Amino acid sequence: MKLDARTPSGPIEQAWDQARFDMKLVNPANKRRHTLIVVGSGLAGASASATLGELGYNVQCFCFQDSPRRAHSIAAQGGINAAKNYQNDGDSIYRLFYDTVKGGDFRSREANVYRLAQNSVHIIDQCVAQGVPFAREYGGSLENRSFGGAQVSRTFYARGQTGQQLLLGAYQALERQIDLGQVTMFPRTEMLDLIVIDGQARGIVTRNLITGKLGVHLADAVILATGGYGNVYYLSTNAKGSNATAIWRAHKRGALFANPCFTQIHPTCIPVSGDYQSKLTLMSESLRNDGRIWVPKKKGDKRKPSEIPEEERDYYLERKYPAFGNLVPRDVASRNAKAVCDEGRGVGEGGLGVYLDFSDAIRRLGEATIRERYGNLFDMYQRITDENPYKVPMRIYPAIHYTMGGLWVDYQLQSTIPGLFVLGEANFSDHGANRLGASALMQGLSDGYFIIPYTVGNYLANAKPGKVSESRPEVQAALTSVQQGVDRLLAIRGKRTVDSFHRELGKIMWDDCGMSRTAKGLQEAIGKIRALREEYWKNVNVPGSDADLNQSLEKAGRVADFFELGELMCLDALERNESCGGHFREEYQTPEGEAQRDDEHYSYVAAWGYPGPGKQPELTKEPLEFAYVHPSQRSYK
Numbered sequence: 001m002k003l004d005a006r007t008p009s010g011p012i013e014q015a016w017d018q019a020r021f022d023m024k025l026v027n028p029a030n031k032r033r034h035t036l037i038v039v040g041s042g043l044a045g046a047s048a049s050a051t052l053g054e055l056g057y058n059v060q061c062f063c064f065q066d067s068p069r070r071a072h073s074i075a076a077q078g079g080i081n082a083a084k085n086y087q088n089d090g091d092s093i094y095r096l097f098y099d100t101v102k103g104g105d106f107r108s109r110e111a112n113v114y115r116l117a118q119n120s121v122h123i124i125d126q127c128v129a130q131g132v133p134f135a136r137e138y139g140g141s142l143e144n145r146s147f148g149g150a151q152v153s154r155t156f157y158a159r160g161q162t163g164q165q166l167l168l169g170a171y172q173a174l175e176r177q178i179d180l181g182q183v184t185m186f187p188r189t190e191m192l193d194l195i196v197i198d199g200q201a202r203g204i205v206t207r208n209l210i211t212g213k214l215g216v217h218l219a220d221a222v223i224l225a226t227g228g229y230g231n232v233y234y235l236s237t238n239a240k241g242s243n244a245t246a247i248w249r250a251h252k253r254g255a256l257f258a259n260p261c262f263t264q265i266h267p268t269c270i271p272v273s274g275d276y277q278s279k280l281t282l283m284s285e286s287l288r289n290d291g292r293i294w295v296p297k298k299k300g301d302k303r304k305p306s307e308i309p310e311e312e313r314d315y316y317l318e319r320k321y322p323a324f325g326n327l328v329p330r331d332v333a334s335r336n337a338k339a340v341c342d343e344g345r346g347v348g349e350g351g352l353g354v355y356l357d358f359s360d361a362i363r364r365l366g367e368a369t370i371r372e373r374y375g376n377l378f379d380m381y382q383r384i385t386d387e388n389p390y391k392v393p394m395r396i397y398p399a400i401h402y403t404m405g406g407l408w409v410d411y412q413l414q415s416t417i418p419g420l421f422v423l424g425e426a427n428f429s430d431h432g433a434n435r436l437g438a439s440a441l442m443q444g445l446s447d448g449y450f451i452i453p454y455t456v457g458n459y460l461a462n463a464k465p466g467k468v469s470e471s472r473p474e475v476q477a478a479l480t481s482v483q484q485g486v487d488r489l490l491a492i493r494g495k496r497t498v499d500s501f502h503r504e505l506g507k508i509m510w511d512d513c514g515m516s517r518t519a520k521g522l523q524e525a526i527g528k529i530r531a532l533r534e535e536y537w538k539n540v541n542v543p544g545s546d547a548d549l550n551q552s553l554e555k556a557g558r559v560a561d562f563f564e565l566g567e568l569m570c571l572d573a574l575e576r577n578e579s580c581g582g583h584f585r586e587e588y589q590t591p592e593g594e595a596q597r598d599d600e601h602y603s604y605v606a607a608w609g610y611p612g613p614g615k616q617p618e619l620t621k622e623p624l625e626f627a628y629v630h631p632s633q634r635s636y637k
């Protein structure tokens with residue numbers, strides 16, 4: 001297959017304007033004749049549904065939670081980037097573009113990233129107009145803080161609840177359209193298959209999670225905004241319900257999956273405390289504005305932090321990266337935390353932790369200021385660890401947080417299936433091999449508010465999808481396939497819980513396809529995943545029936561998909577014989593232990609096709625070209 005990214009030609013600054021002008025429009029009267037399906041009600045899905053409803057399309061929006069406002073986006077803490085340059089500290093659209101391409105270790109598409117930086121300024125205006133309560137300075141203008149990988153302050157925030165406040169804004173816009181009858185909301189409804197007719201995405205098969213009833217929904221285009229797949233690792237900072245089923249099943253219907261192994265490990269999470277744990281908690285990157293990261297200089301130093309004098313502490317990020325200090329990007333901060341712990345200098349029980357210390361900032365600014373900036377995060381930390389971070393340093397360790405990979409999309413956010421669009425964390429688009437902090441919210445809202453309203457119209461005007469009926473064999477085949485999948489899981493009645501399999505899969509993924517990877521480990525992981533998957537289909541126990549609420553059944557389907565995706569992630573990581581961003585292959589590192597890219601052979605997007613059960617996935621490459629930000633060894637020194 002040849003991939004056409006439909007990247008506009010001409011100067012990058014004018015590319016999006018030109019592309020929008022070149023796109024066909026749908027006139028208002030005709031918009032009313034089109035039905036669009038949006039799966040997902042997080043920032044990407046809610047903003048898309050609200051905007052498409054406002055434009056006059058008939059929208060059907062689906063989510064598995066009981067309310068759209070419970071989407072995982074609500075958990076986002078630290079902030080959202082925008083190149084407003086309110087601080088007058090040297091920011092610009094070009095600098096945000098530059099930082100993002102460099103931060104992603106030169107594995108993203110330049111034109112997409114430039115458009116993201118351009119849209120960032122509109123997002124803030126839109127959200128302020130909706131009433132999102134961003135933090136403000138004394139004089140009333142919006143306040144900013146810094147995030148990793150940038151030397152300017154461009155992150156807009158609402159305490160440590162930025163995602164919640166942004167989602168409330170998008171949710172209100174969505175509710176308005178629901179009230180007007182433009183959007184029909186389907187909560188507690190899970191998409192379990194994509195319906196493709198005559199090569200075009202024309203609908204979805206769903207399961208009502210309360211009654212168990214399967215349903216068919218047909219439309220003129222389908223938009224997936226279903227979030228990331230970090231929960232393949234079992235332990236992650238993601239909401240427990242986040243999963244890959246929608247994009248994985250679309251992949252099995254023909255959508256290529258791009259860069260599946262590009263996962264982000266966040267350096268500042270509360271360390272794992274035991275085997276019983278089912279979830280990890282993020283401590284926002286914003287804390288690195290004021291918190292200083294350190295470990296004892298001596299190995300195995302068991303003294304309390306207060307007993308370790310200044311000269312016996314190693315502020316290793318400030319020492320190694322004086323230009324960025326504690327605000328190096330996430331991949332760099334995570335690898336360094338692992339390295340000092342591997343040396344035996346980690347803190348806390350088990351030695352898998354480093355200190356994030358606010359004592360200097362509290363001395364300088366006072367406890368009240370720190371409480372104002374991060375109060376809810378400090379409270380959360382104290383509730384979980386029973387330690388008071390105003391008095392003792394936080395202990396943090398890297399954890400799985402975000403997935404840069406996802407369904408391949410072109411510049412118009414269309415997947416390789418015409419009429420199937422993918423937004424937000426579910427697509428692979430803008431972050432390359434490492435996402436900079438505060439840029440996921442930016443991307444989700446850019447996709448939903450400012451890109452899909454144009455590109456879906458362009459598709460409808462060109463493709464002119466006609467009517468389809470439920471009697472089409474493709475519809476019935478998708479419905480039957482979903483029912484068979486459900487029946488198969490319920491018939492096993494084995495001895496192990498879904499969670500026990502998931503936990504074991506997650507451990508394989510973390511050990512061999514996590515923070516560092518080797519060819520040997522990845523090969524072994526593929527073997528272990530296959531064996532565990534085989535056992536799953538013989539020995540998993542899914543109690544109950546499919547005729548009512550059955551959370552084991554919901555999880556069982558999602559974990560079955562995680563098995564297949566996990567294997568593809570390992571294969572992708574094995575095929576990419578280089579290190580870049582969050583993908584750190586131990587065989588490829590600089591003498592200083594930094595990621596060693598191989599631009600000559602790997603400057604491409606790896607897009608995988610699904611060939612059918614048991615067959616080797618097919619790799620298609622989209623070459624990446626850099627006309628503006630010249631690839632170089634990333635340096636934060």
Ligand SMILES: Cc1cc2nc3c(=O)[nH]c(=O)nc-3n(C[C@H](O)[C@H](O)[C@H](O)COP(=O)(O)OP(=O)(O)OC[C@H]3O[C@@H](n4cnc5c(N)ncnc54)[C@H](O)[C@@H]3O)c2cc1C
Nearest residue numbers: 040041042044064073077078079191227424425438440441
């Ligand atoms: C703890 C935490 C803090 C974060 N903080 C920040 C931050 O400060 N700044 C930042 O930029 N990023 C942050 N991120 C990342 C950011 O929150 C996410 O990338 C972003 O919110 C994803 O939005 P989304 O709309 O793509 O997906 P989500 O918000 O995950 O929404 C997915 C939607 O899809 C629906 N869905 C999924 N599958 C199905 C299905 N099969 N059928 C029906 N519905 C389905 C769900 O119900 C949900 O409505 C953070 C992430 C975490 C985990």
